[in-house]
Amino acid sequence: MRRVPSWAWAAMVLAGVLLFNALFTPGFFSIVIRDGRFFGSIVDIFNRAAPVGLLALGMTLVIATGGVDLSVGAVMAIGGTIAAGLISRPGETPFAGGKPQPAMAIPVALFGSLLCGMFNGLLVAVIELQPIVATLLLMVAGRGVAQLLANGQILTFHDSGFAALARGATLGIPNPVWILLIGFVLFSVLARKTAMGLFVEATGSNPVAAQYVGIDARAIRFAVYALSGLCAGMAGLITTADIQAADANNAGLYLELDAILAVSVGGTALAGGRFSLVGSMIGALLMQALTTTILTRGVSPEITLVLKAAVVVGVCLLQAPAFREILAKRIRRAPAQ
Amino acid sequence: MNTKLAALSLFALGAMFLGGCGSSTTTEEPAKTPEAKANTTTPGSAAGDLDAKGLKLGFAQVGAESGWRTANTESIKAEAQARGVDLKFADAQQKQENQIKAIKSFIAQGVDVIAFSPVVETGWEPVLQEAKKAGIPVIISDRRADVPDDLYATFIGSDFIKEGQMAGDWLAKKLNNKGNIAELTGTPGSAPANDRAKGFRQALEGKADLKIVFTQTGDFTRAKGKEVMEALMKSPTGSTLNAVFAHNDDMALGAIQAIEEAGKKPGSDIIVVSIDGVHDAFQAMVDGKLNCTVECNPLLGKAIIDAAAKVKKGETLPKRTVIEDGIFDQSVAAKELPNRKY
Numbered sequence: 017m018r019r020v021p022s023w024a025w026a027a028m029v030l031a032g033v034l035l036f037n038a039l040f041t042p043g044f045f046s047i048v049i050r051d052g053r054f055f056g057s058i059v060d061i062f063n064r065a066a067p068v069g070l071l072a073l074g075m076t077l078v079i080a081t082g083g084v085d086l087s088v089g090a091v092m093a094i095g096g097t098i099a100a101g102l103i104s105r106p107g108e109t110p111f112a113g114g115k116p117q118p119a120m121a122i123p124v125a126l127f128g129s130l131l132c133g134m135f136n137g138l139l140v141a142v143i144e145l146q147p148i149v150a151t152l153l154l155m156v157a158g159r160g161v162a163q164l165l166a167n168g169q170i171l172t173f174h175d176s177g178f179a180a181l182a183r184g185a186t187l188g189i190p191n192p193v194w195i196l197l198i199g200f201v202l203f204s205v206l207a208r209k210t211a212m213g214l215f216v217e218a219t220g221s222n223p224v225a226a227q228y229v230g231i232d233a234r235a236i237r238f239a240v241y242a243l244s245g246l247c248a249g250m251a252g253l254i255t256t257a258d259i260q261a262a263d264a265n266n267a268g269l270y271l272e273l274d275a276i277l278a279v280s281v282g283g284t285a286l287a288g289g290r291f292s293l294v295g296s297m298i299g300a301l302l303m304q305a306l307t308t309t310i311l312t313r314g315v316s317p318e319i320t321l322v323l324k325a326a327v328v329v330g331v332c333l334l335q336a337p338a339f340r341e342i343l344a345k346r347i348r349r350a351p352a353q
Numbered sequence: 354m355n356t357k358l359a360a361l362s363l364f365a366l367g368a369m370f371l372g373g374c375g376s377s378t379t380t381e382e383p384a385k386t387p388e389a390k391a392n393t394t395t396p397g398s399a400a401g402d403l404d405a406k407g408l409k410l411g412f413a414q415v416g417a418e419s420g421w422r423t424a425n426t427e428s429i430k431a432e433a434q435a436r437g438v439d440l441k442f443a444d445a446q447q448k449q450e451n452q453i454k455a456i457k458s459f460i461a462q463g464v465d466v467i468a469f470s471p472v473v474e475t476g477w478e479p480v481l482q483e484a485k486k487a488g489i490p491v492i493i494s495d496r497r498a499d500v501p502d503d504l505y506a507t508f509i510g511s512d513f514i515k516e517g518q519m520a521g522d523w524l525a526k527k528l529n530n531k532g533n534i535a536e537l538t539g540t541p542g543s544a545p546a547n548d549r550a551k552g553f554r555q556a557l558e559g560k561a562d563l564k565i566v567f568t569q570t571g572d573f574t575r576a577k578g579k580e581v582m583e584a585l586m587k588s589p590t591g592s593t594l595n596a597v598f599a600h601n602d603d604m605a606l607g608a609i610q611a612i613e614e615a616g617k618k619p620g621s622d623i624i625v626v627s628i629d630g631v632h633d634a635f636q637a638m639v640d641g642k643l644n645c646t647v648e649c650n651p652l653l654g655k656a657i658i659d660a661a662a663k664v665k666k667g668e669t670l671p672k673r674t675v676i677e678d679g680i681f682d683q684s685v686a687a688k689e690l691p692n693r694k695y
Binding site (some may be wrong): 042044050051056057130134157163169172230255260261265266267303308313314316317 | 416417420423426444448538541549567568569570572574575576578579582584585587588589606607614615633
């Protein structure tokens, strides 16, 4: 018998949310073509899920090694600020001598976020700090760094080329969706077509044993944190391009928690050792489907968070074997009475 | 093990230091200082009209949530520097617990006066009691706090209810008392969000054809304002929309992008009204995308330091110091734009 994939429950709930919308939210599934791109609530779900989805990709591997990366939200802010800083109007650019360097924006921002990830990797893999403590440092300090880079300002800019990263579309599909898709394919190939995935799982389930069989657990750990930083930088670029402004204080705020939620809802064990990239993608889509549903239906802001929490608790309960067993017993016992 | 522990504490210290830099230094980049100095010599904020030299002032700011807030911070820092005030500045990054911590540390440091802009309205009584016990007067700035009168010296700021009313009145006139309005509210529980919503509804009272058909929070940020509007534009409610009222400019600027992406023209198909009057909002009015903004003056530095100097001398202040606000629409935007400092 084939084992049910770990992400089946999240997929089921996602299908449930979409079904609910199909029945009760008029126009939710309508897609029109406007300015050469698809336009509709469903497109929004994929488009808006891209930043959290990217974070979740990096986070999945980090969590699979038994770690966690709390700094991704702050790294998003750093990446976005670097890019916006390089593009800002002449004189307003806080660095590069006041001269805008739009061509350098994306590579420099990605390199900066990669460095942030490597800093985390160094702390966790080489100095062997607890991942939660190590990444907490950058989570707290990173936002300060971003604010310093931006002189405490919200950096606004006008650059249609860079904005296209988030607002443009290729073949009718918004660019962030493409970026997420490419990221997903790259990560999947890396994790499942090379030995990387196996090494990551081995490191996560038993680092000592992994070391004994010849896996360089230290290098693996370092690499996953570096990759996570890179993903966060990309997510930061998308959110910055989207509103054409880098908001060091709010960009990616609490998004690390959304990413962790997406990963765990998708069936990756937080204890490490087993992971599912597909699950994380479904998790990210589920979180965004909920948000979009809530916003489209105009649910009052007071209930929004409670509603989200209820769904997440539901998925987590369904994932728990103990809960499923109790549920199954109840159902079996019911007809007998 | 010991070396690990030492390394840990070293990094923790480093992080604290870094965080400290981000949140408490006064900006001293050469590019910034001349501008800051220019600010204080403009008429209306002439330095030295009230001696504040050597005054130890602790200021707990909300955080750099928007352009408005940045201007507010700059105004306080520049005024303090020009008048020789020993300013201890703390950035709470929009979290009440950080602000409470900052106020407690001001009490421990024994500052002369504490000033702060409360992140939310409630929950301030215990920490203000502490300040009172220590004999340190407290000035509340720009956002209200829900505390008994004896816990603070004065509240300096705009009248948010009136701002909401002004926006509502303007919109009612523009729409001839008829239309569907979407409201983007600020951070739930914050004074400007509560009061602007209240004032706006007061202005709409008795106008049965003018309806608020949608209310959702955009947390005072551009990104959330855009996301909320984007979803709304796709719902059946979105197609019946005549106007958007945003509790601040940043959310309106986000909403404008979403309206454009949905193929409608902000400013004509959908009227957009907001509050604050930041530079980018004036730019949007010049571009014809924003219709009107009610100014909420952030340059409170002079008023705060004047009040601090007075309470230090033992003067009693009125409980409410109101800053007068103006209203600007597209007809005056182009003329006003160059005057915008924030």
